[in-house]
Amino acid sequence: MSTKLHFNNFLTRIAFCVCFILFFSVVNAQDTIQRPSKTEFWRKVRFGGGIGVGVGSDYTNIAVAPSAVYDVNEYVSVGLGLQYGYVKQKSLFNSQLYGASLIGLVNPIEEVQLSAELEQLRVNNTYTQFSPHIKDNFWNTALFLGVGYRTENVTIGIRYNVLYKEANNVYSQAWMPFIRIYF
Incomplete structure (x- = not known):
């Protein structure tokens, strides 16, 4: 059971890192879009x-x-x-x-x-x-x-x-x- 918990914890960390990287990629891509300024x-x-x-x-x-x-x-x-x-x-x-x-x-x-x-x-x-x-x-x-x-x-x-x-x-x-x- 502890191996399963350790494995799930590992998968959670990997999923978190992937989401974090994807989120920053999207945010960074939006910063490069030209928006009309005031x-x-x-x-x-x-x-x-x-x-x-x-x-x-x-x-x-x-x-x-x-x-x-x-x-x-x-x-x-x-x-x-x-x-x-x-x-x-x-x-x-x-x-x-x-x-x-x-x-x-x-x-x-x-x-x-x-x-x-x-x-x-x-x-x-x-x-x-x-x-x-x-x-x-x-x-x-x-x-x-x-x-x-x-x-x-x-x-x-x-x-x-x-x-x-x-x-x-x-x-x-x-x-x-x-x-x-x-x-």
């Missing part, structure tokens, strides 16, 4: 957006819209954007807008950029010319389709909001020029 991902990410300030007699308009896109390849980029806007006309109204957007860019040739941007904004309007003030708070969805001339990291163009509604008091018209910069 630096490779971040090399394809570009940041940009827009900022705007409009000030006049009893009028203020401030807009901040940062965004980031990921270059899928040399022709297609996808990304996300945030937006905040504040507009005030003294003794008439003030408005705060905030939201996010999904961005798609296609460059069929180097100088031309086609874009699609789905935007969801929360709009908080207060009409101050009335007493008591009238509040009009709602969500607005816009789908902008655009075309622009691109040179390096700057694109100048025009876009059209296919979901434009004049009654929403968000945009004054469906057509909108733009300047887009990504670094």
Whole structure:
């Protein structure tokens, strides 16, 4: 019986050594597989957006819209954007807008950029010319389709909001020029 126990103990040790060697071979082989590193991902990410300030007699308009896109390849980029806007006309109204957007860019040739941007904004309007003030708070969805001339990291163009509604008091018209910069 002790010979059998000694033999089983010997087989257990051999099996353990074989498993140990196989395990390290598999682990070592996995280390040689090229996995995308974070630096490779971040090399394809570009940041940009827009900022705007409009000030006049009893009028203020401030807009901040940062965004980031990921270059899928040399022709297609996808990304996300945030937006905040504040507009005030003294003794008439003030408005705060905030939201996010999904961005798609296609460059069929180097100088031309086609874009699609789905935007969801929360709009908080207060009409101050009335007493008591009238509040009009709602969500607005816009789908902008655009075309622009691109040179390096700057694109100048025009876009059209296919979901434009004049009654929403968000945009004054469906057509909108733009300047887009990504670094």
